[in-house]
Amino acid sequence: MALIRQLIRLLLLLSLHCRWLTTALPAVEEAAVELDVLSCPSSCVCQYAAFNELPIARWVNHMTSLDESLDAAEYLLPSHIKLATCLLQQATETQALLSALPIDLNALILLHTGQADNQLTVNTSSLRPLNQLITLEIRGTGATTLIIDEPLEYLQHANFEQINLQASDRLERPKYSKLPSDDYEYKPPSEVLEDNEATPKSQLQFEAETQPEIMTYEQHVERLKQTRMPSFYGWSRLEVLRIHNCRLQELHWQIFDGLGALHHLSLERNGIEELQPFAFSGALHLKSLSLAHNALSRLHYLGLAGLLQLEQLNLAHNYLERLSEVSFPPLPRLQKADLRQNPVRNIWPATFWVMNNTKELLLGSELAALELRSFSNYGQFDSLHKLRSLSLSNVSSVNLEQNVFKGLHSLESLTLRGRIASVQFDAFAGLEQLRELDLSNCSIVELSMDAFMGLKRLEQLQLAHNNLSSLPNGLLDDLLQLESLQLQGNQLHTLPSSFFLQRRLRVARLDQNPWECSCDMRHWLPRLTNVRRMGSEQRCMRDLQGEQINCRSVASYQQDKSLVPRCANYNGRSVYYVLRKQLHCDSMLILHTHSEQQQHAWPAALAQAAVASSWGQA
Missing domain, CATH: 3.80.10.10 (Ribonuclease Inhibitor)
Known part of the structure; x- marks a missing residue:
């Protein structure tokens, strides 16, 4: 078994070195720098690579390409970066490997190739010497654990796949005197009607729905300590965060607290069953949020409360069965909402009243038939005045x-x-x-x-x-x-x-x-x-200088x-x-003009002669 692992490691290292020959050398000539190959650990490959070739970069570019309002200069990515790709196999070797990495790395990819019984732990404190790190990716097989004991305030992109995320007991958490709910004033139409019977469209009947429980601050902190819920507080430069298949089943507002620079958050395949109130209140500048492939069966507006900058929302492949006026909070900048593969049977009135700028909406699942109907004078998609694609x-x-x-x-x-x-x-x-x-x-x-x-x-x-x-x-x-x-x-x-x-x-x-x-x-x-x-x-048409204009x-x-x-x-x-x-x-009958008759006269005569000759021979 050990021999097989060594062969696998050798093949991966050879493939990475071959890739270095095709990608790193041109980059070296362009950047006029030298590779620090000698200081690279034996289980790693260090190279200069195009940032856009990294998995996290491809996802970043995909999300930003969907964002028409984003200026290209606002999200300037480096063309080539210093990258280390490392194989993690033995827990005893991990700390020595991380300590031997070049301190001027810009991107680090850690791959745990061990079996399920081969537990391996990485502490964020062991990565702090790499203070030029922009991108961090850790991919495991379910037996890898990232202990967050110190913040990585210099990171801009983080990608975690199939690992466990835990907070250390000594992790410093923010201390607040009040909860996000203290400053939130929005009420859905069903709650407003109780105080104001003159509200427009009041003739519509709204279904009552219970509000999720909001814990006190003391209860919340105590629960976090018991569950060792991870917290990214202090990762102040983080712009992109992907946590996929990491069994992050519960979300609380302190997990993402202080992430004011975070624009893109993806939490797919984590088994999330419910969004706690104000779960994303610490990252209020989110432009895209993906909760696809989870286990959400209920959506309450407090779960997404405060995301006034959100433009892309992906809730596909969950278990939502109904949408109503209490499902969504105000999302004034939302451009696209993907709700496919949810067994939604009914869309009740006023569901989309808080999404007036949405341009694309996708719904429907093989698990349940979506009923299309109108309510009095209002349609199920009323107020989506700017919607372009449904x-x-x-x-x-x-x-x-x-x-x-x-x-x-x-x-x-x-x-x-x-x-x-x-x-x-x-x-x-x-x-x-x-x-x-x-x-x-x-x-x-x-x-x-x-x-x-x-x-x-x-x-x-x-x-x-x-x-x-x-x-x-x-x-x-x-x-x-x-x-x-x-x-x-x-x-x-x-x-x-x-x-x-x-x-x-x-x-x-x-x-x-x-x-x-x-x-x-x-x-x-x-x-x-x-x-x-x-x-x-x-x-396109071209102007006098040959530039393309008026393209369609x-x-x-x-x-x-x-x-x-x-x-x-x-x-x-x-x-x-x-x-x-x-x-x-x-x-x-085909009618011809006089000139056409003259043009066809000679071919017609030849044809008649040929027919007569054939009859004579017969």
Whole structure:
């Protein structure tokens, strides 16, 4: 077993050295510095590496790329840094290894490759001599423990994966005379109505929900001591913190207290069941927060209270079953909320009243059907006036009716999946900015003639893989900008005669339908049905200096004969073959001008002579 571990270590070190040959040498020439290879411990590889290649850096760049308001100069990352990647195997060797590291390291990655019974402990105090450290990553196998006994105030990025986090008994914690709740004044509509019956929209009925218990400060401190809950107090320069799969099941406000510079926090796969009140009140400048892949079954507004700068919220893959007016606190800058893979069955009124600037919302899970309905004059997504993209999976609605999407004046993309028997008239009324509507795989049987009334800017309509057997006349009359229409995988036999009169139509997917072919289909156009819409490409004009100006995205299209619609009444042959060869629908009188008759006179005479000769030979 020891020999196998040594071989694994050797292979990893060789791979890291090979990577150093390809990445470090160019960096050395550019930075004109020398590698400190001689002082690097034998279980480590020290190199100059591109910061953007580190796992934590890729996540940082991903999150900042989503942040349109973030100035590039505000988050300036070093191009190359001095990195040490070390293998930790024996607990007795750990302290000696850390003591031997070059003190001018910028990034440190510690990998624990031991078995589950090979317990290993690292203290933050042993890392304090590395005072130029910017990035710290510790990845284990569940048998690694990081003891936080002293703060690492110089760190900017920290990534902890599959390790245990514990606080030392001698860790200094902040002392406050009051809790964050003392200064918090927000109340949800259900609580405001008790004091003010004249509140607008008061005719809505709110469901009562119990408020989580708020402990006294003394109770809180005593609990922290008992549980050895970690605290990052004093890590004042920390901007990015990822704690994944570390069994951090409970969150308390003192864990992140004092992290005023923290912008991105990810706490995925920790088994978190509930958010304690004001859990993130010590990091009020968070721009992104991920609690995905946990065990949250209930969401109360006090859990996220105070995050007025939050722009990205990821709550995907939890166990939330309902959303109401007490689920969220005010989140005035929230741009994206990801709630996918939560068994949400109901969205009650006023749920999103505190998220007025949100631009993207994702909901739905295979575990439970999401009911779409309206309440009096209000939709389930009321007040999301700036929402641009809405995606809902596994929805349930016998009849998709009016007011469900009321108030979404800025919506540009709407995607629905689930079971919707019929779409009633004016179901999408008020969505004047809608450009993409995807109703594929929704089991739709019937469409009202006025189902898409008012969608004058709609460019893409997807109705693929439903149960439509016919389309009503005039269904597309209001869609003046329609470019792509997906109808494949339905039960269509015929189409309205005006179907191909859409002026801007470029794609009409009609394959995988049991077409009853007749000469009424002679106006069908293969240049529309046998084409696939590809991705968008950017086209720009250039000024006198050759610089690109006035750039815009233009969709591209590609011919694909495999998409040809086929006739059910002619053994699945191509519609256009049947029309031409079997029904002879193209045998019609062609009128020519006098000049055209002269041009075709000689070829026609030759053809007649050839026919006469062949008959004579016969």
